[in-house]
Amino acid sequence: MVFFKYSGFIGSNIExxxxxxxxxxxxxxxxxxxxxxxxxxxxxxxxxxVIDVYWGKxxxxxxxxRLTLYIMMFPQLIAGPIVRYIDVNEALSARKTTCAMAEQGxxxxxxxxxxxxxxxxxxxSMADAVFALSGSFNTAYAWLxxxxxxxxxxxxxxxxxxxxxxxxLIFGFIFNENFVYPYTAGSxxxxxxxxxxxxxxxxxxxxxxxLGGNRKGKIRTYINLWVVFLLTGIWHGAAxxxxxxxxxxxxxxxxxxxxxxxxxxxxxxxxGHIYSxxxxxxxxxxxxxxxxxxxLNYIRNMFSFDFSxxxxxxxxxxxxxxxVFMLVVGILAALRVPVALKEKVKVPSPLMYxxxxxxxxxxxxxxxxxxxxxxxxYKF
Numbered sequence: 160m161v162f163f164k165y166s167g168f169i170g171s172n173i174e175x176x177x178x179x180x181x182x183x184x185x186x187x188x189x190x191x192x193x194x195x196x197x198x199x200x201x202x203x204x205x206x207x208x209v210i211d212v213y214w215g216k217x218x219x220x221x222x223x224x225r226l227t228l229y230i231m232m233f234p235q236l237i238a239g240p241i242v243r244y245i246d247v248n249e250a251l252s253a254r255k256t257t258c259a260m261a262e263q264g265x266x267x268x269x270x271x272x273x274x275x276x277x278x279x280x281x282x283x284s285m286a287d288a289v290f291a292l293s294g295s296f297n298t299a300y301a302w303l304x305x306x307x308x309x310x311x312x313x314x315x316x317x318x319x320x321x322x323x324x325x326x327x328l329i330f331g332f333i334f335n336e337n338f339v340y341p342y343t344a345g346s347x348x349x350x351x352x353x354x355x356x357x358x359x360x361x362x363x364x365x366x367x368x369x370l371g372g373n374r375k376g377k378i379r380t381y382i383n384l385w386v387v388f389l390l391t392g393i394w395h396g397a398a399x400x401x402x403x404x405x406x407x408x409x410x411x412x413x414x415x416x417x418x419x420x421x422x423x424x425x426x427x428x429x430x431g432h433i434y435s436x437x438x439x440x441x442x443x444x445x446x447x448x449x450x451x452x453x454x455l456n457y458i459r460n461m462f463s464f465d466f467s468x469x470x471x472x473x474x475x476x477x478x479x480x481x482x483v484f485m486l487v488v489g490i491l492a493a494l495r496v497p498v499a500l501k502e503k504v505k506v507p508s509p510l511m512y513x514x515x516x517x518x519x520x521x522x523x524x525x526x527x528x529x530x531x532x533x534x535x536x537y538k539f
Contacts, residue, residue, distance in 0.1 A: 164194060164397050197237030199394055203361055205230055208244035210365055217245050225251045234326035238319045240337035240357035247332055254331035264328030269519045271321025274314045276522045278492065280529060281485035282311035290447060290457070301460040302440075308447045309440045310489040313342065316355070342493045345431030346423050347411040347438055358394070362387045381416070385409050395446070400454050404445040411438055 208229065211217045220226040229244055229251055289296065289304025296304075320337040327334045341353035351359050367387050373380040385406070392405020415423070423431040441458060448454035491497060506514070 164198060200239050200241055201230060201236060203241050203358075204243070207241070207361065207365065211243070211245050217248055220244075220248070220251075222252075232327075232332070234330070234332075235320075235323035235334060238316070238323075239355075240320050240323065240334055241361055242332075242334055242357070243361075246335060250332050256329065256331035260328045260331065264325040266325070266515055267328065268322050268325030269515050269522075271318040271323075271325060273518050273522045274321065274492075275318035276526045276529070278485055278489045279311050279315035279318055281482055282307045282314065282489060285482055285486075286311050286447065290449075290453075293453070296460060298461060298463050301457060301463075305440050305444055305457075305461060307486070309342075309443050310486070310493060312443060312446070313338070313493060314489060340493065340495045342436060342439070343432070343495055344435045345428055346415055346420055346435055347408060348415050348420060350435055350439060351408070351412070358391070362391060366390060381413055384412050384416070388412065399451045400445045400448055403451060403454070404442055407442050407445060 208217075208220075208226075212219050220229070229242075229247060232242065232247075235242055286304050286308035289300055289307070292300070317338040324334045324336070335357060337355060337357050339353045339356070341350050344350040344353055367383050370383045370386060371379050372383060388405045388409030389402065390405070391408070392402040395401045395404070423434065441461065444457050444461070445451070445454045448457055
């Protein structure tokens with residue numbers, strides 16, 4: 160993974176360092192290497208197997224076909240969730256698929272498919288349009304683009320996870336949840352307990368705890384946290400903006416552990432929610448921007464408080480009312496409103512099944528009219 164994903168980044172930074180330090184004009188001639196799709200995900204899966212076997216948590220798999228099935232399990236192979244061998248080793252040899260599991264799997268797949276087609280793609284179109292303006296926009300546009308991307312990446316990645324979990328159920332595999340409404344969090348610590356759970360728990364179990372976790376004093380705990388979030392940023396991409404994004408979240412985790420987390424618990428819940436949303440939205444700018452300079456300029460526009468000449472639909476006239484509708488639906492869905500309503504209102508089974516079929520059919524029809532828009536996490 161280091162060769163495929165990071166060799167070019169490492170080489171270019173060494174070249175830059177040598178030029179600035181000793182005025183040495185050197186070029187390593189790093190080749191452009193095609194990145195295998197999903198390399199970060201299946202590499203971490205293989206690592207979890209090797210580490211758990213080494214620690215004696217699971218016996219080594221003697222059947223090469225079952226081990227290959229684990230490594231190349233197609234539902235979640237290229238964009239997660241990261242499935243650990245210890246969670247599926249028994250199902251590899253003795254799994255059962257029931258009608259109830261298949262039904263639940265189909266429903267979960269349809270929900271994920273619809274989230275990608277309608278919500279993620281609509282939010283992505285607006286985010287792409289704003290970020291393409293190269294910083295020549297005011298505060299309103301900046302927040303519009305950042306919020307759109309915040310919703311896009313959530314619905315895009317959680318949609319893939321939903322589809323993978325649904326397919327897994329159909330084939331008799333139970334994958335752990337990867338998202339639990341992260342934008343309802345009241346702190347950054349809670350956000351990371353809800354966002355990309357398979358990755359955060361992987362780093363917790365294989366990096367943070369082996370480093371000592373919080374068992375070796377405060378200073379060591381803080382160092383371990385910074386190491387984990389530095390690696391989290393590096394895992395997401397071979398670019399400085401991803402590293403800064405990881406350290407940015409590590410900074411707020413550090414601040415909350417210093418005592419701000421206790422302050423948040425005493426404040427009204429909505430204040431903690433506003434705080435975490437602002438921190439996360441600003442952080443996603445680093446994640447989305449093409450480079451660190453673009454990200455910093457974008458964030459500067461977000462807090463310049465310039466609202467002159469703001470006309471929302473002049474950015475992307477093609478979406479207009481559809482975008483507004485999807486934005487409202489996306490915000491409500493991210494805040495768990497539809498699920499809360501579903502829990503209070505019991506829908507008759509025939510009507511529910513008809514609703515899923517209609518949603519799936521409309522999603523396919525709508526998808527046919529869209530341009531190619533791959534999942535964001537394919538590149539990781």
